[in-house]
Amino acid sequence: MNFPPDFVWGVATSAYQIEGAATEDGRGPSIWDSFCRVPGAIADASDGSQACEHYQRWAQDLDLVADLGVDAYRFSVSWPRVRPTGSGAWNSKGLDFYERLVDGLLARGIKPYLTLNHWDLPQALQDQGGWAQRDTVHRFVEYAQGVQALLGDRLSSITTHNEPWVIAMLGHDSGIFAPGLKRRATAMQVSHHLLLSHGLALQALRADGSRCELGIVLNLSPVQPASASPADVQKASLEDGMLLRWYMDPLFHARYPQDVLEHLGADAPQVRAGDMEAMATPMDFLGLNYYTRAVVSAEGPWDVKRGGRELTEMGWEVYPEGLTQLLLRLHQDYRLPPMYVTENGGAFKDQLSQGRVADAARTRYLTQHIAAVQEAMRQGVCMAGYMVWSLLDNFEWASGYDKRFGIVHVDYDTQQRTLKDSGRWYRDFLQRQRAARHAAEAALTGD
Ligand code: GBH
16 A cells, blocks of 8 residues: 555544543543443443553553654543633643653654544533533633643644534433433534634634644544435435534535524524634644444434444444545535544454454454545545554443453553554554655655
8 A cells, every 4th residue: 555655644542531640630520520420321330530541651652652653643632631620720730741742752753633622521611511601612712722822832733623523412412421411402502612612713723823733523424324215315314414514514614504404493503693604714634533334214323234244342334435435525525625534443352362462353444444545545535644543442431441442452450551463563554654655755866
């Protein structure tokens, strides 16, 4: 496989899933700390209070990142660690941690890709209404400005939000994620505030002289009908509206999709003058997290076809061609900045035995999806990079620690890290990419 020389290869994590140290050095509580205490919310009744102890073990973890030979590391900042109540005083010890982390990346020659909101809203802001409350938009803009003021000169990239659909729908409609609310109208107002805060943050960061690439990360999938029946086809089109067009249309066309607005009726969000224009503030990149396709039928909720296809431990179908389909469709329907796959990976049955994890299924998954990205590029889609989810096994939200996405195994008793076979494969793959890169450069300069 040949990728352009400036293509960015990376690995990704998020704060709540790996850091632990939930009460250390003045960190405030987040909505995930609270949600984990709700009986039955987390499959194994666990939480992120210790997780991978990355807060203490960050230097060793960055050595692992460096050993992989990636160009970039995508991580998130815990908002309540740097500003414990989301408004008011900043926490210098929390800020120091991210400064150490970013400097540690630069010292190892790795580009820092920072995400501001990977779901861990300060609980104090939730107590005032959270993302359903318009004030939170302004608190987020302040947060973005504060982080950029400290780290902006050393960052390659800033992502405002990770997966606004998940925050809105899983957090406020189905309630399976924090803050665990179940009201459609609230969910849609939340999505509006997330998109608005994204646009306003971009404007504020640029006004402050940003030198980082600025963008957002969406979780998108092709949404396909379970059958050719008109009811299934109609349902698929609506779900595509809810998942993809509800975010892509405002970001790139400054409007919400009409069919979804009509479907929502009274549950549609309240929009003030100027909001739509703010949301469509131009971006430097669009990040996509891709795991599987969605197959929907008129009767049921989302369902995956089990027709002989391999499923991951999450029950998600392995469907790499869906990534090519998705990228081509976005390329066709929108005028896009360069795109990244900011997350891609799978949970598989991993067995650590004699210092080795033979996770051939994960290697196959990654190989097939990287090939799917390449196929989209061959057909003209502009891609800037690809990042594996995840560096480490970690706290997989409502699934707890039982589901492992890492290319590095974590023993939660000893906190020992072991590079899985998939991690070795990724390292070797990146080395071959670099060799090809150097050969091409040598050919260009004629030596
Ligand atoms: C990402 O979310 C997160 O950014 C990351 O933190 C997480 O660890 C990782 O993926 C693995 O889960 O669930 O029935 O609606 C991905 C969330 C996964 C949500 C696929 C939508 C579709 C099937 N998305 N999911 S369903």
